[in-house]
Amino acid sequence: MATAPAPELDTSTLDEILLDLAVLIELSPHDREIAENRYRRLKEYVERPTSPLRPYLVDGESLIYAQGSVATSTTILSGDNDDRFDVDAIVEIDVPLHWPESEPLDQLFETLKNFPGAVEVVRCTRCVQIRFAFMHMDVTVMDRRQRMGGERPGHIFHSPDTGPTYRVDSNPWGFTGWFRTQVGIGERLFEQRLKAARDAAGLSRLIVVDEAERRILADAEQVPLPPMIPSRIDAQEAVALKLLKRYLNLRYTHSRLKRPPSIWLTKLTGDMGLIQGGLTLQLYALSKFISDSLREHLARRTVPREVNPSYPPDKINDRWPRAWPEAESDMTVLADHLDLLADAIEKMNCSSQSAILKKIDELFGERFGQEERRILKDRYDRRTTSGGDLLIKPGSGTIYTPAIAAAKQEVQPIPQHRFHPGRLPSDGEASGG
Numbered sequence: 001m002a003t004a005p006a007p008e009l010d011t012s013t014l015d016e017i018l019l020d021l022a023v024l025i026e027l028s029p030h031d032r033e034i035a036e037n038r039y040r041r042l043k044e045y046v047e048r049p050t051s052p053l054r055p056y057l058v059d060g061e062s063l064i065y066a067q068g069s070v071a072t073s074t075t076i077l078s079g080d081n082d083d084r085f086d087v088d089a090i091v092e093i094d095v096p097l098h099w100p101e102s103e104p105l106d107q108l109f110e111t112l113k114n115f116p117g118a119v120e121v122v123r124c125t126r127c128v129q130i131r132f133a134f135m136h137m138d139v140t141v142m143d144r145r146q147r148m149g150g151e152r153p154g155h156i157f158h159s160p161d162t163g164p165t166y167r168v169d170s171n172p173w174g175f176t177g178w179f180r181t182q183v184g185i186g187e188r189l190f191e192q193r194l195k196a197a198r199d200a201a202g203l204s205r206l207i208v209v210d211e212a213e214r215r216i217l218a219d220a221e222q223v224p225l226p227p228m229i230p231s232r233i234d235a236q237e238a239v240a241l242k243l244l245k246r247y248l249n250l251r252y253t254h255s256r257l258k259r260p261p262s263i264w265l266t267k268l269t270g271d272m273g274l275i276q277g278g279l280t281l282q283l284y285a286l287s288k289f290i291s292d293s294l295r296e297h298l299a300r301r302t303v304p305r306e307v308n309p310s311y312p313p314d315k316i317n318d319r320w321p322r323a324w325p326e327a328e329s330d331m332t333v334l335a336d337h338l339d340l341l342a343d344a345i346e347k348m349n350c351s352s353q354s355a356i357l358k359k360i361d362e363l364f365g366e367r368f369g370q371e372e373r374r375i376l377k378d379r380y381d382r383r384t385t386s387g388g389d390l391l392i393k394p395g396s397g398t399i400y401t402p403a404i405a406a407a408k409q410e411v412q413p414i415p416q417h418r419f420h421p422g423r424l425p426s427d428g429e430a431s432g433g
Helices: 012-024 029-046 103-112 172-183 188-201 211-222 236-251 262-272 279-300 326-348 353-364 366-385 427-431
Strands: 064-067 084-093 120-123 128-132 135-143 154-158 166-170 311-315
Touching (some): 012 188, 012 236, 012 279, 029 064, 029 084, 029 211, 064 172, 084 172, 103 120, 103 128, 103 135, 135 166, 166 311, 172 236, 172 262, 188 366, 236 262, 236 326, 236 353, 262 279, 279 326, 326 353
Antiparallel strands (some): 064 084, 120 128, 128 135, 135 154, 154 166
16 A cells, blocks of 8 residues: 655646546446446356357356456546447356367357357457447457366467467456455545546547347346446556556557556456545555556566456466566666556646646647546636636535625635645655655
């Protein structure tokens, strides 16, 4: 757990901007409904009578479920210029003993070909990817024949076009449970501020692909079905992770180097825990926490090898970084990116709002910076249309118009800029504890 920073530091203006950004890059409630429906259709499609995998699904034992970022509530838009969400799913089967290691993915590909509404279906090294407009679903097949002890561990399959094929220990169900326990449900005040940001900045991007999907969505509104996607986590730790992932996505867009795996970043986010003082300090501390760890490995000429806390045989960053000497460039580049983010946060701490927004363009993408300018303009314009300044109750995040606030002695005008220079935690404070 990282040490809490100085309590007198006021980061409320940057917190507000970062909350808006987090909302702009996440799945909206409408997007979650469509994604949820596609998980439900995946289950129906894999279980259909003509499915090649149907004979290997064990009734009452095999599950088809969401995993990865959508299960940990940290899904964000991928890419630079395209609006795309990448979500993940697991299909559990009992793999026949005589199958070669490449057969499970081959059979999964045959099963998912012609998936309704898909633009394309592609067999990848460890999954089959179903591509929709604005969304990819990476479906991984897991062998649970051995019924190993724990929270649904099993084997997935590494099966490239060339090179060796082999099994990989995996336990995404257990990892999701661990992470959601680590971060909890979030603090009430932060949830309120996040809800206000969603009301102001939320955007829906996913589109209904066919009439059948439209009908299923309509039916689900009439008769709610058991959820396929776990509930949203509104914890500060999860929101900071979304912003960190977005920042790194842009840094690696044109890089020859492979991005660090999302699940590894998620594991470290859970390890670090909550930083009191707001979203800005949480993001700053997370950047330094990971960077400091990488610098230590570089000094020792070792590589980080994190395991799934729910099932240690599951090595969650088995393909990143590479072995030495290539590991040195993998880790150095990532540590440099993280230090640049921390330095930028520190500079924004003493900057005007316009300077902050220019830096946001650079860190998270110009189109999101432009959208944030629109959001802030609308927010400030409401002061004049409401007949005066908007008012806020200190420490609550709740905003009132003057008419509503007339009898509330504890409210005060919202300042145009509430960002006071202060000291962010040192490297040791951010990563110690």
